[in-house]
Each structure stands twice: as structure tokens, then as C-alpha cells.
Amino acid sequence: MTSPLLLPYDGPHLTLPNRIAMAPMTRGRADDVTGVPHPLTAEYYAQRAAAGLIVTEGIWPTVLGKGGPGIPGLVTDAQVDGWHAVTEGVHAAGGTIFAQLWHVGRMTHPLNLPDGAAPVAPSPVRIEGEPIYTNQGNLAHVTPRAMTTAEAEATIADFAAEARNAVRAGFDGVEVHGANGYLIQQFLAENTNRRTDRFGGSRAGRLRFALDVVEAVAAEIGPGRVGLRISPHNPENEIAEEDPQGTYRALVDAVDPLGLAYLHVIERGAYGALADLRPRWSGTLIGNFNGTEPTSQRAGEQVLAAGLADLFSYGRLFISNPDLPARFATGAPLNAHVPGLVYGGDAEGYTDYPALGDRVGSAVRSLS
Numbered sequence: 047m048t049s050p051l052l053l054p055y056d057g058p059h060l061t062l063p064n065r066i067a068m069a070p071m072t073r074g075r076a077d078d079v080t081g082v083p084h085p086l087t088a089e090y091y092a093q094r095a096a097a098g099l100i101v102t103e104g105i106w107p108t109v110l111g112k113g114g115p116g117i118p119g120l121v122t123d124a125q126v127d128g129w130h131a132v133t134e135g136v137h138a139a140g141g142t143i144f145a146q147l148w149h150v151g152r153m154t155h156p157l158n159l160p161d162g163a164a165p166v167a168p169s170p171v172r173i174e175g176e177p178i179y180t181n182q183g184n185l186a187h188v189t190p191r192a193m194t195t196a197e198a199e200a201t202i203a204d205f206a207a208e209a210r211n212a213v214r215a216g217f218d219g220v221e222v223h224g225a226n227g228y229l230i231q232q233f234l235a236e237n238t239n240r241r242t243d244r245f246g247g248s249r250a251g252r253l254r255f256a257l258d259v260v261e262a263v264a265a266e267i268g269p270g271r272v273g274l275r276i277s278p279h280n281p282e283n284e285i286a287e288e289d290p291q292g293t294y295r296a297l298v299d300a301v302d303p304l305g306l307a308y309l310h311v312i313e314r315g316a317y318g319a320l321a322d323l324r325p326r327w328s329g330t331l332i333g334n335f336n337g338t339e340p341t342s343q344r345a346g347e348q349v350l351a352a353g354l355a356d357l358f359s360y361g362r363l364f365i366s367n368p369d370l371p372a373r374f375a376t377g378a379p380l381n382a383h384v385p386g387l388v389y390g391g392d393a394e395g396y397t398d399y400p401a402l403g404d405r406v407g408s409a410v411r412s413l414s
């Protein structure tokens with residue numbers, strides 16, 4: 047029986063050869079000064095173009111949203127040109143690619159920002175636990191500076207401008223990163239949003255920034271080219287959501303009528319987001335699990351078979367298996383990724399994982 051992951055998908059805005067998405071993954075290889083993607087980034091994504099849909103690593107809309115060394119931007123002409131080479135490579139290989147729009151909010155450090163600027167966030171709530179990675183190693187977080195209302199509005203405009211640049215760079219669409227404890231989720235969560243202006247104060251206030259970003263981006267490039275990623279109840283990066291069901295039902299109910307390309311839901315925590323939100327979302331839904339081990343083929347198949355999502359995204363398996371759909375189709379063995387080579391560096395651990403047809407790949411196959 048054909049795996050449900052390998053069936054073609056014909057949705058309202060997406061026509062894809064299979065239901066396997068490549069999940070967004072930061073690789074820290076951009077030029078740290080210019081924010082231009084690494085010259086090998088085009089090859090890296092082109093190697094993975096057999097994914098039904100590629101979502102890029104997070105890309106900043108303003109340098110204040112940059113989370114660490116080697117994270118790319120999509121603001122300057124040089125950055126747009128760098129990404130243009132990436133989209134050309136993926137399109138030449140027959141793929142579809144969305145750019146992830148990512149502002150980290152408080153999840154950064156003055157050493158990662160120009161002129162030692164303080165990180166900005168909805169409220170001055172410092173991360174107490176895990177340190178943050180900088181070019182001087184792991185350091186304790188500083189207390190972020192609360193955005194003024196005008197700064198929040200300017201940041202929404204930055205997201206819209208980034209979406210426009212993404213289209214200039216040839217992307218098929220963009221994904222707004224509303225997950226994993228970064229800026230947008232910092233506005234959504236009770237513990238990180240203590241504002242009293244229109245971007246806080248009540249559930250509707252906490253939702254306002256996310257909704258304004260999505261609406262501004264959709265107005266800029268058309269809703270059919272916009273996805274939204276969320277991770278309800280994900281405690282990562284010291285997020286504490288008191289009422290995930292109330293928050294995310296309200297968010298999804300407000301976003302659904304916009305007619306976006308998709309909703310991308312990371313299932314994590316006790317809430318059971320996919321089952322709860324699926325009936326409320328009328329468009330394409332992408333599922334993702336975020337556990338300690340890379341998610342298995344079987345787990346994605348079960349989600350699709352249960353009707354909880356239309357597509358399923360894989361992260362870590364795509365780091366080390368550029369031809370993941372072919373491996374799922376044939377049951378070929380999977381390469382494991384080398385954890386020390388995930389972030390930063392050059393080709394090693396980036397573009398040198400073998401596909402099945404490659405010399406090393408054939409050797410693996412003949413052994414199996």
C-alpha cells in the first residue's frame with residue numbers, strides 16, 4: 047500500500063507531488079556581517095527539492111530580529127539576490143519553496159545585534175534558564191526592552207516588507223513563524239506579554255500582533271502565498287501558556303477566513319493541538335511533531351491516516367537524507383545526522399550527505 051505521505055496533494059493554493067514538507071531549520075551558515083545566505087545554500091535546498099514543499103530556515107525581517115551568528119536576513123538587495131539563487135536552484139529541480147519569516151524577540155543577545163542593541167520583546171521579561179548562543183559562546187540572557195506601540199507597528203511593517211522581498215527573490219510563498227517561543231508567541235503567551243496597550247491586556251490584545259502580522263503579510267503578497275506556523279502549549283524558550291485552547295482556537299478562528307496557503311502546527315505539550323484545531327481550519331494543514339528523537343515516517347503516516355493533517359513536515363531526517371521521499375518510498379536505510387555539524391561551517395554536514403544514487407548511497411544500499 048502506498049504511504050499516504052507519498053500521495054500527491056491538490057489543495058486550494060498548493061499542488062504538490064507528495065505530502066512531505068521539509069520543516070524550517072536554522073543552519074547558521076549565512077555571512078554573519080552581511081546576512082547573505084551561504085553560497086552552498088542553493089545547493090543544499092536544491093538537493094532537497096523532492097520534498098513536496100520546502101520551508102526555509104528562519105530569516106529575519108529586521109536585524110533586531112536576528113537570533114544568533116550566521117542567521118540570514120531578507121532585507122537588503124544582496125540578501126534578496128542570495129535567496130534568488132536558492133529559489134532558482136529549487137525551481138530548476140522541480141521543487142516548491144516558502145521562506146520562513148522569523149523575528150526572535152527576546153531570544154537573542156546584544157552580541158548578536160548591531161551596536162550591542164538590547165533585544166526587543168513585548169515586555170521586559172528575561173529568560174532565566176538556558177543561556178543564549180553568541181559569537182563569544184553561550185551567555186546568560188539580558189532583560190529585553192519592551193517595544194513601544196510604534197515599534198510593534200513598525201515590526202509588523204517589517205514582516206510585510208520581508209514578504210515582498212521574498213516574492214522578489216522568487217519564493218513561492220512565505221511562512222510566518224509564530225511558534226517556539228519567538229516574538230509572535232511572546233505576544234501570544236500570558237507570561238511574556240504584560241502589555242497594557244492594544245497589543246496586550248486581554249486575549250484579544252495578545253492575539254493582535256500575530257493577527258496584524260498575518261494580515262499585513264497577506265495584504266502584501268496575497269493570502270494564498272502565506273502560511274502560519276504555531277506551536278500551541280510549547281514550553282520551549284520559557285513560554286507558559288495558561289489557556290492554550292482558548293488562545294489558539296481564537297487565533298485559528300480569526301485567521302481561517304483569510305484563506306491562507308496553510309496552517310503549520312507543531313504538536314508539543316499536553317494540549318493536543320492537531321486534534322483540537324483541525325476541525326476549525328478549512329484550509330491546508332501541515333502537522334509536525336517536535337520530540338527528542340527525529341520524527342519517524344510512521345508517525346507522519348499515522349497523522350495523515352487519522353485525517354489530522356494534509357501534509358506532514360520533517361526536520362532532522364532532512365538534514366541527513368536529502369532524498370527523504372525516495373527513502374520513504376523504498377524503505378531504504380536512513381542516514382543519521384552528525385549533531386556537531388548542524389550549525390555553522392561549510393559543506394561538511396550540510397551538502398555532503400549522500401542521496402541513494404550517489405556513490406556512498408549505492409554502497410549503503412548494496413549492503414542492506
Ligand SMILES: Cc1cc2nc3c(=O)[nH]c(=O)nc-3n(C[C@H](O)[C@H](O)[C@H](O)COP(=O)(O)O)c2cc1C
Pocket residue numbers: 069070071072073102103104146148223225226275312334335336337339340341359360361362363388
Ligand atoms: C537544527 C534545527 C533548526 C531548527 N530551526 C527552526 C527554525 O528556524 N524555524 C522553525 O520554525 N523551527 C525550527 N526547528 C524545528 C523544526 O522545524 C521541527 O519542528 C523539529 O525539528 C521537529 O521535527 P523533526 O522531529 O522532524 O526534526 C529547527 C529544528 C532543528 C533540528
